[in-house]
Amino acid sequence: MGVDVSWRIILCALLVLLFAEDSSAREITRIRWKEVDDDTHGQQHNPEIPDLQQLSKDNHLPIKHKGSQKHAHAHLSSHMDHMDPSDKIFFTIKDLKVGNAIPIYFSHRDPSTSPHLISREExxxxxxxxxxxxxxxxFxxxxxxxxxxxxxxxxxxxCxxxxxxxxxxFCATSLESMLDFAQATFGMDTQVKALTTNHLRKSVAPLQNYTLLEEPKEILAPKMIGCHTMPYPYVVYxxxxxxxxxRLFEISLGSEHGGRVQATGVCHMDTSKxxxxxxxxxxxxIKPGxxxxxxxxxxxxxxxxPLIS
Known part of the structure; x- marks a missing residue:
């Protein structure tokens, strides 16, 4: 799903959103994380305590350890020989055909459980x-x-x-700073489009075959920025x-168990590095490149x- 907006409209909307949050968001977050920390029996299943390996797969990010500078598409060195079902998040551009079924793993992370927004000042x-x-x-x-x-x-x-x-x-600790990064990338006066993945009808099973219900719509853009939520006491992108x-696409998917997803997908055309x-x-x-x-x-x-006029 996409929304066409100008920078000024975005900033106004952000101010409304930020003021709608309780000004004590930091204290609420501190209490929530402490309560989860004290709940030793609930740590494995609490949505705020992420599986870091799965998070890296979901967000297409590496796990970097202190002192390690392997480049940005590195992954955990301890790979299993068998296929992990949660690895099923990748496909090829040839798969993007109406009626084609693709096995896709969607984690059960609920965006509504994410920590509170806080202001740039805080x-x-x-x-x-x-x-x-x-x-x-x-702290x-x-x-x-x-x-x-x-x-x-x-x-x-x-980060x-x-x-x-x-x-x-760039790691954005507020939505204002995320927009600053986008402005620096696209230009101060550029209008933008925000794309997300929306589960219109959720399915229980995380790994299912998803059928392309419509011809994927390609979003033509000279540049794109992907912002991934990270585990932290407050929102970090x-x-x-x-x-x-x-190549960026809006993709309409239907699962074998009745789920419906209006997804945003990307195809990285050069994987040589x-x-x-x-x-x-x-x-x-396949091999790199x-x-x-x-x-x-x-x-x-x-x-x-960025929107193309």
Whole structure:
């Protein structure tokens, strides 16, 4: 689904949205994460304690560890020999035909469970640095061995790792800063289109065959920015723009169990600089640079493109 808007309209809408949030969002978030931290029996299933390996797959991001600078499409080094069902998020551009069925894994992450938005002023008042992690854990009342601490370390490590060649990246701690990054990428006076994936009718099973119900609509754009939500006590978006050619599509999907998804998908046309261990190559049985790799954006991601007049 796409919405055509100008920068001024976006900023007005953001102000309304931000003021609609309780000004004590930070305190609410601190309490919520602390309660989850204390609930040792609920950690595995609480939606706010993400599976970092699955999160990386869903968002098409790596897991970078401190001291590691493998480039941006690296993945966990400990791959299983068998096919993990959650790896089924990749397909080829040849699959985008009406009536074709594609096995796709949609995680059960609910965007409504995400942490609260906070204002730029409040976000800027809190350090956002891996070096400040001990202070941040104390600030949010979290133990250093907790799942939340691991999630925060993951996010900060991702955000501080250097971009791969041809990539421009930025971690936005408020929607205003996300728009600043988009403006810097597209130009101050450029109108934009925001794209998301919407589950019109949800299915229970995460992995199903999805049939293309209509001819995919290609969104023609010279550049695109993908913004992925990251695990953190407040909203953080990992936003990046990649050179090398991307083709963006709006795709109408119907699952074998009655689910309906209006999805935003991207096909990366040049994968020659990707890490050979990227799971997409194993799933699609291809090698880097030999064929485009496509995937669907999760529902809590945002894709920004400039409007072409």
């Amino acid at each position: 976000a800027n008042s809190i350090p956002f640095s891996l070096a400040k992690l001990p202070y941040l854990l104390e 949010f009342s979290l133990s250093k061995e907790s799942p939340q601490a691991k999630a925060m370390e993951y996010t900060l490590t991702q 501080e790792a250097r971009p791969m060649e041809g990539e421009t990246k 990992y936003c990046h723009s990649q050179e090398g050619g991307n 990707w890490d050979p261990d990227n799971p997409s190559f194993r799933v699609l049985k 030999t064929a485009p790799v496509c995937h669907i954006f999760p529902a809590d991601n945002i894709v920004w493109v």
